[in-house]
Amino acid sequence: MPTADVTLDRVTPSSPAVNAVDIQADLHLDTPTQLLRRKVGLEAEGLEAGLPQLRAGGTNLAVMVLWPPREANWEGIVEGLLTTMEAEDRRLDGVQRVGEPAEARAAAAAGKVGMFYSLEGAHGLDQSGVAGLEALHDRGLRMLGLTWSFSNRYAGSSGDGGGGLSPAGRELVMAANRLNILLDVSHASRATTLETCALSADPVLASHSDAAEIQANARNLSDQELHCICDGGGVVGLNFHATFVGKGASLGRVAEHAAHIRAVGGAGCVALGSDFDGLIKVPPELRDASALPALWAVLKGQGWTEEELRGLRGENFMRLWEKVRR
Numbered sequence: 001m002p003t004a005d006v007t008l009d010r011v012t013p014s015s016p017a018v019n020a021v022d023i024q025a026d027l028h029l030d031t032p033t034q035l036l037r038r039k040v041g042l043e044a045e046g047l048e049a050g051l052p053q054l055r056a057g058g059t060n061l062a063v064m065v066l067w068p069p070r071e072a073n074w075e076g077i078v079e080g081l082l083t084t085m086e087a088e089d090r091r092l093d094g095v096q097r098v099g100e101p102a103e104a105r106a107a108a109a110a111g112k113v114g115m116f117y118s119l120e121g122a123h124g125l126d127q128s129g130v131a132g133l134e135a136l137h138d139r140g141l142r143m144l145g146l147t148w149s150f151s152n153r154y155a156g157s158s159g160d161g162g163g164g165l166s167p168a169g170r171e172l173v174m175a176a177n178r179l180n181i182l183l184d185v186s187h188a189s190r191a192t193t194l195e196t197c198a199l200s201a202d203p204v205l206a207s208h209s210d211a212a213e214i215q216a217n218a219r220n221l222s223d224q225e226l227h228c229i230c231d232g233g234g235v236v237g238l239n240f241h242a243t244f245v246g247k248g249a250s251l252g253r254v255a256e257h258a259a260h261i262r263a264v265g266g267a268g269c270v271a272l273g274s275d276f277d278g279l280i281k282v283p284p285e286l287r288d289a290s291a292l293p294a295l296w297a298v299l300k301g302q303g304w305t306e307e308e309l310r311g312l313r314g315e316n317f318m319r320l321w322e323k324v325r326r
């Protein structure tokens with residue numbers, strides 16, 4: 001959409017209304033699953049990334065995850081999660097579905113938490129295929145995770161030693177490119193990640209993964225994967241789950257992952273994808289989304305510049321998203 005682009009380029013540098021607030025983005029929140037299971041709203045107590053926690057910690061762009069569990073009517077669960085979030089969007093003034101980067105900036109400037117949807121695993125398109133992806137895009141889906149913890153008909157997963165992309169998977173990658181949907185390789189096998197990097201016309205991201213050099217785990221990214229994601233202009237969202245963070249599972253250990261991703265892929269590649277509300281075991285200092293400023297403080301103490309921290313908090317992701325939505 002070149003016309004919209006030109007407008008955005010012209011408006012962004014000079015418009016205080018658009019630039020007033022930095023974006024702080026969390027690229028992976030399982031809150032929709034908690035809302036559906038517990039039949040509560042985003043302002044309920046006891047969530048890790050409900051509206052109060054997001055606000056208290058400064059997050060103003062929330063990627064809300066539609067996750068079909070292993071044993072389920074996958075498309076039916078996705079529909080239930082999406083319907084739940086659409087109802088929250090209508091009911092609450094404090095959140096707003098955003099479909100474009102400029103909308104996210106406007107929502108943040110208006111003091112709202114922008115949100116868009118991500119499908120965690122293409123098994124959620126098992127029956128519906130590319131037509132299903134198009135229908136979800138119409139309802140605000142802006143990110144597609146190729147797999148969850150098991151391989152599906154499109155791609156191999158890190159969870160079961162799966163292979164790479166199938167022919168249907170290659171078609172799905174190209175469909176996501178056509179729809180300007182972000183491709184997420186967290187949970188993918190190493191072969192799927194490398195093949196997707198090579199095939200995708202747009203940069204890809206790993207929304208919630210740490211570094212395998214710091215903590216060996218199939219869910220964490222090898223340096224080769226970090227290179228393919230970061231060198232292509234993608235980002236990696238730091239995951240807080242103790243299993244992936246590793247030894248001690250502390251705030252300091254999360255900072256070690258951040259430092260490694262920065263060393264391999266550059267500061268412009270580091271982002272945040274906490275995995276809050278995904279039944280994770282979090283470092284004690286990062287118990288919910290309200291605690292995020294503690295992470296920024298630790299990184300600042302380790303020499304991260306303000307510019308690097310702005311990038312990590314959200315602007316690196318915005319650069320990617322703005323590129324993909326063009």
Ligand SMILES: [Zn+2]
Nearest residue numbers: 120186187208
């Ligand atoms: Zn996940």
